[in-house]
Every structure is written in structure tokens, then in C-alpha cells.
Amino acid sequence: MRSTTALTTAALTATALAATLTGAVPVGAAPVAAATGSAATGSAARVAAASPRLGPCDTGQLCLWAKEGFKGARHAHELTGVDIEACVPLPAGTTAAALANRTGRPVTTYQSAECAETGEFETYPGGGTWVPQSPYQVRAFKVWEN
Template sequence: MRTIALAVLLALSTVFGLTSAAAADPLPCDAGELCLWSEPNFGGELVVLTLSDTGVEECVPLSEDIGVRSFINRLSKPTTVYQDEECATEGEFDTYPGGGTYVPSAPFTIRAVQIWTL
């Protein structure tokens, strides 16, 4: 009986291990990146920002040609997304925590971002 229980436990561990590996993130957004897509569900043109090329607490307007409609924040810092290209708070804006926030459908078209210190 103990051998059967051990075999079942080992089988379940293997199945769950394979499931975890299969569920690995297929999107091209590494740790330390803010990945922005022009279409919902992480489609269309991709723009990647990192802390090495983006000033912290600085408003970063995005290309006029691209309105961001989905994004992933894998930075270690929170990021605010803005409807206004000058980070004005008169339009829509929301702040998302860092470390792995996935937003497949932004609540508005994003035209600028601002990365914050902790």
C-alpha cells in the first residue's frame, strides 16, 4: 500500500512539474523590462523599456504612431501608465506594481509611462 501511495505521489509530482514547465511565460518580456504592445493580448508592435535606458520618475512619452493597448511590468519598480503623452493626471492614469504585472487589455490607450522608485 505504501509503495502504491509513493508511486501515485511521484506521478502527481511529475505531472505538476510538467504543467509548471508548460505554463512558463512564452512572451518575450524578461525580468527587468517593461514590455508594451500596440494591440490587446500582447500583440502588434513591441516596445521594451528598461531602467538602464529610462529615467526613474521621468515622464516617458511613447511614439505618436503607437498607442499601447497591453503591457507587462517586469521591472522591480511600480510604473504609472498615462492616457496623456505628457503624464498629465487630467486624463486617465493607473499605477501597476513591478515584478510581474500582466495587463492583456489596458483600460485606455497608453501614450506615456513613468517608473517610480520604491
Template sequence: MSTRTLLTALAITTAALVSSGTANAQESDTPKCDPGEFCLWSAPDYTGPTKHFDLETANPGECTPLPAGLIAHSFVNRLTRDASVYQGETCSTEAEFTTYPGRGTYVPNAPFVVRAIQVWEN
């Protein structure tokens, strides 16, 4: 085998390995949150214990506090509706709150500790 053929084969193999590793890294970096769910994680970057809500477990227009002992530092809104996250457990607007659009909003590091959510009517 000539040096040129060997270098070409090595370059092709290296490119295949690099592109394969990149695809796997991108897939594993995507947080697990199915369409139609609002997902929260207790730590930044979608790590730690998680809680998944959907329209059956978070009624539109109602304040939904997180389960006792769980606070969120990262979240994903894959609902078809907008949702607000609240610093206070009662969805009080006296503390921090922000609304995020549905259909794929990813927040790896929340601007404040999240203790409740509210899903909005369409």
C-alpha cells in the same frame, strides 16, 4: 496484442500528446518580456508592434512618452519598481492613469489607450 493492452497504450499516448500540447500552448501564451523590462504592445493580448523599456531607457521619476505613432493596448511590468501608465503623452493626471506593481504585472487589455509611462523610485 490484447484489446486491453492496446487501449492502455492508446490512453498513455493520448495523455502524453495532450499534456505536451498544453505545455506548448502555455509557453506560447506568455508574452515575451524579460525580467527588468516594461513592455508594451500596440494591440490587446500582447500582439502588434512592441516597445521594451528598462531603467536605462525610462529614468525613474521622469515621464517617458511612447515613440511617435505608437499607442499601447496591452503591457507587462517586470521591472523591480512600480510604474504608471498614462493616457496623455505628458503623464498628465488630468487624463486617465493607473499605477501597476513591478515584478510581474500582466495587463492583456489596458483600461485605456497608453501613450506614456513613468517608473517610480523605490
């Protein structure tokens, strides 16, 4: 029979692994390295070590990085400079490979610079979503009403 500590450790490890595999790391997620238990600690530490460090992004901002893992040039957008539900293309010749949505509103990122839905697109909740590796090069985004 598994103990409560082992079950909690397994749940934390599974949550962190799922977040790492999907690329979405919600703010406030329990730190995996805090898990206890002999066998689980080793796997939890490996998952925590594999997780990228979150990039700097202030409350109320949508931050986009040129490279995966919150590296490269960072561009921050605030609601004061963005029209709600309007397509906002990134500057010509630039793309984003990682993002953090701290706007408090859902944000959809697009592979297309025109926000066309014929390419890839994904919507991220605004309560604090960190994506160290977008599944495509982001070329535009829309901020939505709640």
C-alpha cells in the same frame, strides 16, 4: 458541506476570473486548469481558455504591445534607458493596448502623452504584472522608486 478541493477550486476560479475581468494577471498566479473537481473543472477550463497567453517580456523590462492580448508591435524599455520618475512618452503616433511590468519598480501608465493626470492613469506593481487589455490607450509612462 463543500470539500477542501471544491473550496480550493472555487478560490482559484474566482482569482483567475477576477484577474481576467480586471485585466491584470500577476506572475506566479496559480493555473486555473490545474484545479480538480467535476463541476469546477469545466468552469476553470473555460476561464483558462479565455485568458490570453502572456507575451514575452524579460526580467527588468517594461514591455508595451500595440494591440490587446500581447499582440502587435512590442516595445521593451529597461531601467538603463529610463530616468526614474520622468515622463517617458511613446513615439509620436503610437499607443499601447497591453503591457507587462517586470522592472521591479512600480510603473504608472498614462492616457496622456505628457503624463497629465487629467486623463486616465494607472500604477502597476513591478514584481511582474501582466495586463492583456489596458482600460485606455497608453501614450506615456513613469517608472517610480520603490
